[in-house]
Amino acid sequence: MHEEDAGLRARLIEVGVELVTREGTQALSLREIARRAGVSHGAPRRYFPTHLELLSAIAREGFAALGAEVARALGDGRADPRAQLTTLGRAYLGFALANRGMYELMFRHDLLESNHLGLREASLPLFHVVTDLLTRAGLRPGVDPRIAAGVLWANAHGIAQLWAWGSLQLTTGSAELEPLLRATLEAHLGPEPR
Amino acid sequence: MHEEDAGLRARLIEVGVELVTREGTQALSLREIARRAGVSHGAPRRYFPTHLELLSAIAREGFAALGAEVARALGDGRADPRAQLTTLGRAYLGFALANRGMYELMFRHDLLESNHLGLREASLPLFHVVTDLLTRAGLRPGVDPRIAAGVLWANAHGIAQLWAWGSLQLTTGSAELEPLLRATLEAHLGPEPR
DNA sequence: CCGTGGCGTAGACACCGTCTACTCGGCACT
DNA sequence: AGTGCCGAGTAGACGGTGTCTACGCCACGG
Numbered sequence: 001m002h003e004e005d006a007g008l009r010a011r012l013i014e015v016g017v018e019l020v021t022r023e024g025t026q027a028l029s030l031r032e033i034a035r036r037a038g039v040s041h042g043a044p045r046r047y048f049p050t051h052l053e054l055l056s057a058i059a060r061e062g063f064a065a066l067g068a069e070v071a072r073a074l075g076d077g078r079a080d081p082r083a084q085l086t087t088l089g090r091a092y093l094g095f096a097l098a099n100r101g102m103y104e105l106m107f108r109h110d111l112l113e114s115n116h117l118g119l120r121e122a123s124l125p126l127f128h129v130v131t132d133l134l135t136r137a138g139l140r141p142g143v144d145p146r147i148a149a150g151v152l153w154a155n156a157h158g159i160a161q162l163w164a165w166g167s168l169q170l171t172t173g174s175a176e177l178e179p180l181l182r183a184t185l186e187a188h189l190g191p192e193p194r
Numbered sequence: 195m196h197e198e199d200a201g202l203r204a205r206l207i208e209v210g211v212e213l214v215t216r217e218g219t220q221a222l223s224l225r226e227i228a229r230r231a232g233v234s235h236g237a238p239r240r241y242f243p244t245h246l247e248l249l250s251a252i253a254r255e256g257f258a259a260l261g262a263e264v265a266r267a268l269g270d271g272r273a274d275p276r277a278q279l280t281t282l283g284r285a286y287l288g289f290a291l292a293n294r295g296m297y298e299l300m301f302r303h304d305l306l307e308s309n310h311l312g313l314r315e316a317s318l319p320l321f322h323v324v325t326d327l328l329t330r331a332g333l334r335p336g337v338d339p340r341i342a343a344g345v346l347w348a349n350a351h352g353i354a355q356l357w358a359w360g361s362l363q364l365t366t367g368s369a370e371l372e373p374l375l376r377a378t379l380e381a382h383l384g385p386e387p388r
Numbered sequence: 389c390c391g392t393g394g395c396g397t398a399g400a401c402a403c404c405g406t407c408t409a410c411t412c413g414g415c416a417c418t
Numbered sequence: 419a420g421t422g423c424c425g426a427g428t429a430g431a432c433g434g435t436g437t438c439t440a441c442g443c444c445a446c447g448g
Contacts, residue, residue: 008426026304030405040428041405051405104304109359110220120361127365140385143377150356150366151349151377158352159345165303167314171321172344183337183345187381191334202395224436234397235436245436390448397442404435411428418421 009047011037016058017102024101025108028055055105056116062102063122066095070126081137082189088129089156089181096160097177103160127153137189152188159184203241205231210252211296218295219302222249249299250310256296257316260289264320275331276383282323283350283375290354291371297354321347331383346382353378 006014015037019027030051031041048054073091074084096103105111112119131149139148159180162168169175186192200208209231213221224245225235242248267285268278290297299305306313325343333342353374356362363369380386 024304029403031403042407042429043427045406046426049406107355107359110218110298114360120359120364123361124365140380144366144373146366147368147373147377148381150362151353151374151381153365154352154356154362154374154378155345155349156352157356158348158350161301161355162344162348162351165301165314166308167317168344168348170314171318171347172338172340174341179338179341180345180348183341184348186334187342187345223434225434236398236438237396239437240395243437392445392447394445395443397440399438399440401438402436405433407430407432409428409430412426414423414425416421416423418419 008037008039008043012044012047012054013057013061016054017061020058020101020105021099022101025104025111028058028105030054050113052111052113053116055111056113056119059102059106059112060116060119060122062099062106063119065099065102066092066106067122067126069095070129074129081133082185085130085133085137085189086181086185088133089185092156093160093163093177093181097163100164104164107157107161134188148188152184155184155188202231202233202237206238206241206248207251207255210248211255214252214295214299215293216295219298219305222252222299222305224248244307246305246307247310249305250307250313253296253300253306254310254313254316256293256300257313259293259296260286260300261316261320263289264323268323275327276379279324279327279331279383280375280379282327283379286350287354287357287371287375291357294358298358301351301355328382342382346378349378349382 012033016028016033019033019036030044033054034041034044037043044054048057070088070091073087077084079087114120127149130153131145134149134152135145139145159168159177163177163180168177168180172180174180206227210222210227213227213230224238227248228235228238231237238248242251264282264285267281271278273281308314321343324347325339328343328346329339333339353362353371357371357374362371362374366374368374
């Protein structure tokens, strides 16, 4: 009962999302997606002139899912900013590690049509949430909140990346990434108040 | 006069390094490397049973270059730890942005034979330099220096990655990454003393 | 002098992304 | 009712890729 006729365009994206989350980026060949969608290899071309555009559409779905996940985790946003940032960080890293294939795709700029109207921009609302929480949590005076937010985001991104690569387990010796998250937030927000 | 006969194995790596730094990861097809080395497409197979192993050898060269660059920047290591960390950060980001193709390759785990005996491990000495500098620069009590170093490295890595992707320019509005580096170090080392 | 082994060649195979010619079915219009 | 058209998907070709295998070739040792 899988949306048995939702139009080929949507169907291709759906198949692609499932494929990338289950088998990774390598499996996302144009022909394989077409095969799994039950159409010939030339069919996708009607809706996506190029392979990259199809992958971009799939990645966009990923950004939407990440946004939804974060929004769900944040809830009504009544908790204090620091707690919310912790939650956000956990949700972000959780998403990245639970959906490695999709997360990798989302940042593989060589696979994406970066001008496909908003893909880098798709991460922008999430970014604004961070700047907002960060200013509300308190910044050192004279610090541009956008810079601070960029650095914090980069930190989370780097952790996700290096963790997926195995380097962080190798170097830190830890099998958990919670301490890394805690250390990150303490660095950017100052020591935990009590 | 380009090492006109240094054995095919070394020659392939040399060609690959030049190719990836000049034209990026996409250009690193096995056949193209063979072509530029002036041999048939089957020749590399004698030295590198698979494409991934050749790419791994090229990436290893990248890690060596990064290590050399950092060592050169650090000099005799007599400056105070904080200044050295700044220098290290600048050198790291400088390398990543000056050699985008190579840097991308170095962390594209899908292109590398990660068990090619030490490739993730190739980043280990660099990592130890960071832990060392970090402990000498002073840590909050009760913080595992390996965790702190991992987080700091992840931050630099994330900045390099997101910057190359264009996201950080988009979000922070800055065309320079020096402020990002400064903010990073202030976050992880505390405010600049004066 | 002959064999033997390392080194590189050349062609096959399956797969990939793109392009193009084609078919087929429904719809509008005369 | 007949006809033209147009969207949607098919099928095959083309050049490219990584891998595998069979084959030359040359130098060196017996």
